[in-house]
Amino acid sequence: MSSMDAVVKVFCVHTEPNFSLPWQRKRQYSSSSSGFIIEGRRVLTNAHSVEHHTQVKLKKRGSDTKYLATVLAIGTECDIALLTVSDDEFWEGVSPIEFGELPVLQDAVTVVGYPIGGDTISVTSGVVSRIEILSYAHGSTELLGLQIDAAINAGNSGGPAFSDKDKCVGIAFQSLKHEDAENIGYVIPTPVILHFIQDYEENGNYTGFPVLGVEWQKMENPDLRMSMGMGLKQKGVRIRRIEPTSPESLLLKPSDVILSFDGVDIANDGTVLFRDGERIGFSYLVSQKYTGDKALVKVLRNSKTLEFNITLATHTRLIPAHIKGKPPSYYIVAGFVFSAVSVPYLCSEYEKDYDAPVKLLEKHLHGMAQSVDEQLVVLSQVLVADINIGYEYIINTQVHAFNGKPVKNLKGLAYMVEKCDEEFLKFHLEYEQIVVLQTEKAKAATPDILTTHCIPSAMSDDLKA
Template structure:
């Protein structure tokens, strides 16, 4: 899957998107032309071009940002005087402008809500002049296979509006590249080019989805975010005043297609389901379900041995889709087979954050510096600094923990010593970088703020820090405190502590 598509307006910072140029299939006849005309008519009074100035943080040097860059995308007006676009179009934004079709003026926009998991964002514009003549688009239904849609937006290659026609070829949960989440998506046989992101896919006279990414290495395969995901995002924002997230059971499940596996767990021939292999300790399921339970059904819908449930006209979809479409703190009825006995259990579904965050958009990374030792929270964006092939080039132990380790308690973080800013005080410790921090003066740390508190409240002559791999750092506490300001000044670092940690003081 390629990265989400938004277009850079500066040639020096254009991303290397892996879309392939090719002919877009054109459906001939009256129906195709009628759809094209409808899409154009709707688009002229609804679809806008979004101009974003963004500034991403530098995770290896967390006290500074990377260079500013300019990108463009698309968006469209929905009910309530809002503009819907992609989250990746406005991620890490510092300034957002919007221009409507046929108008030379750009209007300042504010980002009201962002859902990075579902790659959606809502913009609002206060200027009354902008709304003159703008017509909101209505959300429709999920299109069936082989139905035609028209994707409208402002792709690269020109400044005017563009309409691309395609046919729905697949509807299933797909990896959302921007938010690293698995949600329902619609695959169409039309390329979603850079700049198209956030534009509507129109079927008849309603929105069938939002264009957001394409498939790298494939000819004209694009993806759109379907209406159920859009409605879930919008209703969540309206009910809570902000984006809350998509729910999860907090489970890792294994398919039960092997007959010996099913026999071992006493599954009758008429039974189907999936095997619970791991449960997140922070989830409600941790109190209700057990490892080796067989989940037979979710909210009365039987789960097949391959983990799928019925969907529409003889289609199937993974049962995770049923979970993600539920509201936070809503109850679900789960039927399980445990030790040969069937049980009907009630589980509360909630958005569950992983131990190591998969993204950190629109916020600065946390850091704490003491005696030249730079401590940070481990996040996947930190590992992404090792390049496109970060899975193979980043520190192996950190990568494995980021992808597989589960939290043991709330507010837990994996804290690492990311680098050592050289000085006499820390000479000999420079090779201990990129190791997890376990203890400070014998106390196990919970998170970065806890580490800071333990260091700053040290009342002994020596400060001892225990790291992963049985490594130890010992410093004269008094000398280390004096050295900290000297090192900060030498490296032109404005503060030894990130703003978010300062706010907790």
């Protein structure tokens, strides 16, 4: 198989942010994974393979040379990264891998890569056992995915999955680790890969997969459908909530029933027809679009059918799934460390994000940003000093207001504290707690506390701008 020569081993040195001590980074570590060469002198791999990279090197099959690579784009939602190598020697004697069509059930697939257990290339084979909307672990999102029964192990990530026609039908990216499951691997299919590549080519960077900014419920109960004024043959899903930051919020309303998306009828369980009589979640239709594209949405409102031409946008989360390579934001006054909450922050503080306090978890799962720049700000920890005695027990508690003014984001809080000329700094926290310090004393105590903890600045660079 000549295509195997285009499969490369990816060596990455990662330096992750330290969310507990956001003014510094964690100790660097190395990883290896797989990737493959495509046309245009580019290499595809997984986003998680090069996340927080400080150096990326590639090695071809049968070569003893590692070539320095540049990361062109990282698609966090779809877990794909695009790399290139400036050294012309790397591209000699290699034919780029070509993409094939989306396979059907029972089609044979061969996964090629460099998994743990050896240094040479590895080949595992199986069949496509399922095609559906999958939860992408790295991206905290749901996109089309293939389930296969070929083994996918650590190091296989980013390697191609070939059809029996020697065409790439996907990228290996995760496997199911469960005591009741064996050999369940997942592959990012070609429609998702080509969407990522076209997005990068048209925009010069990765803009993301658009979403319909609504939460909906199934309409499988006949009494529910009758109460909503639906006809016997009408099918659809009811809108529960609408993201205030989404373009949809200007046109759609809660309790509208979405009947179709771009002319494709939606069933009462939220699925649409997919080839060969299969059904798939209608979010697949949305994810096929690009940011800024328009879509025709037909809804039933008060027993009347209405049509809206909606501009699609990416999702603005109250608690973002990623910080996209940026260092964490922080602000310190009198030993109080304030941070903006993200999913990586929760994972860092609680190992698994669902071990977080109930109030933060509820905001993570159900909270909606009221504006594009809204953040959930917490008092993450107290660096103990004489000035903050009695407050040292407070950790990861949301800050609602400062001196009676609501806290919209971390930058806003830092600005209000820095400009405060009132006698007291008064922070209103979750559960009606308040924290009060004398303004002059608090600001005077901050430099010594920073020096004690070897902290270079009272705030992160993004808050200084």
